[in-house]
Amino acid sequence: MLTIDLLDSLGRPFKHEKFHLSEGENEICLSLSRLPSGDYNAWISIGDKTAIRSLHIQNRKTAGNFLMRWIGQLL
Numbered sequence: 734m735l736t737i738d739l740l741d742s743l744g745r746p747f748k749h750e751k752f753h754l755s756e757g758e759n760e761i762c763l764s765l766s767r768l769p770s771g772d773y774n775a776w777i778s779i780g781d782k783t784a785i786r787s788l789h790i791q792n793r794k795t796a797g798n799f800l801m802r803w804i805g806q807l808l
Contacts, residue, residue, distance in 0.1 A: 736752075738776040739775050770790050
C-alpha cells in the first residue's frame with residue numbers, strides 16, 4: 734500500500750490518495766489539476782518508510798497550455 738498526502742506550506746491537507754501496488758515496478762498518476770498554485774509537501778509512505786518531497790504548482794496562466802500537471806519521480 735502506497736499513501737500520498739499533499740499538504741500546503743501551512744500544513745493544511747489538500748489531497749490524500751492510497752494505491753494498492755503489485756509486486757515489482759509500479760507507476761502511478763496523480764492529478765493535480767484542481768490544486769491552487771503554491772508550495773506543497775508530498776508525504777509518500779510505503780510500509781514503515783516515509784519520504785517528504787516539496788513541489789511547486791505554478792499559476793495556470795504562467796504554466797502554459799498544459800492539460801495536466803505532473804509530479805516527477807517522488808521516490
